[in-house]
Amino acid sequence: QKEVEQNSGPLSVPEGAIASLNCTYSDRVSQSFFWYRQYSGKSPELIMSIYSNGDKEDGRFTAQLNKASQYVSLLIRDSQPSDSATYLCAVYSYSGAGSYQLTFGKGTKLSVIP
Amino acid sequence: KAGVTQTPRYLIKTRGQQVTLSCSPISGHRSVSWYQQTPGQGLQFLFEYFSETQRNKGNFPGRFSGRQFSNSRSEMNVSTLELGDSALYLCASSLAGTSAINEQFFGPGTRLTVL
Numbered sequence: 001q002k003e004v005e006q007n008s009g010p011l012s013v014p015e016g017a018i019a020s021l022n023c024t025y026s027d028r029v030s031q032s033f034f035w036y037r038q039y040s041g042k043s044p045e046l047i048m049s050i051y052s053n054g055d056k057e058d059g060r061f062t063a064q065l066n067k068a069s070q071y072v073s074l075l076i077r078d079s080q081p082s083d084s085a086t087y088l089c090a091v092y093s094y095s096g097a098g099s100y101q102l103t104f105g106k107g108t109k110l111s112v113i114p
Numbered sequence: 115k116a117g118v119t120q121t122p123r124y125l126i127k128t129r130g131q132q133v134t135l136s137c138s139p140i141s142g143h144r145s146v147s148w149y150q151q152t153p154g155q156g157l158q159f160l161f162e163y164f165s166e167t168q169r170n171k172g173n174f175p176g177r178f179s180g181r182q183f184s185n186s187r188s189e190m191n192v193s194t195l196e197l198g199d200s201a202l203y204l205c206a207s208s209l210a211g212t213s214a215i216n217e218q219f220f221g222p223g224t225r226l227t228v229l
Contacts, residue, residue: 032216034217034218036220042222043202043204043220043221043222043223044157044204044220045220046217046218046219046220049217088156088157092216095170097169097170099162099169099170100170100216101159101162101170101172102147102159102206102218103159104149104156104157104158105156106155106156107156
């Protein structure tokens with residue numbers, strides 16, 4: 001069974017600091033990796049996608065992927081109280097018969113302290 | 115462009131009843147996936163529909179079923195409701211195809227409470 005593991009947190013960082021969120025996955029042939037942000041009582045919102053090894057930057061967010069180590073991370077620079085949410089790591093893997101399945105970690109709760 | 119819409123937003127049912135949830139994907143998106151989210155289990159994949167066909171299915175009992183219409187709108191049905199079915203049910207749409215580069219966008223969800 002394909003698994004995606006995240007530290008549940010809570011992860012507390014002061015305002016303006018860098019928040020580092022980590023995720024490991026079990027399926028070596030996974031091809032696509034996503035980070036979603038979910039505010040309490042809301043649905044997940046896609047914030048980053050990454051498909052190849054290395055870093056991908058989008059504003060204050062940087063996703064990092066290391067397929068050899070089966071590890072993906074999300075860095076949030078200059079963290080703001082509005083970044084306080086649960087961050088979900090999701091991994092897209094081939095599940096047979098021409099289809100892919102998105103498997104989610106249970107999420108890391110981030111709290112940014114003013 | 116309008117996002118994914120789900121109806122109803124809230125539902126209260128009793129054990130043994132059945133329920134139907136509806137999802138309208140983003141215009142142009144042909145794939146619809148359904149997920150169940152609970153505090154204990156997180157987000158779990160139910161099934162995916164593409165071109166009116168179920169393309170993928172998660173590990174849920176047969177009481178959970180779905181379908182997709184020619185306009186890509188999708189419904190999921192849960193029969194013989196159990197207390198453990200209380201959850202947030204999320205629908206996500208994507209452009210589809212068989213590419214692994216397939217970003218999914220979520221609707222607001224339907225909060226189902228089974229009493």
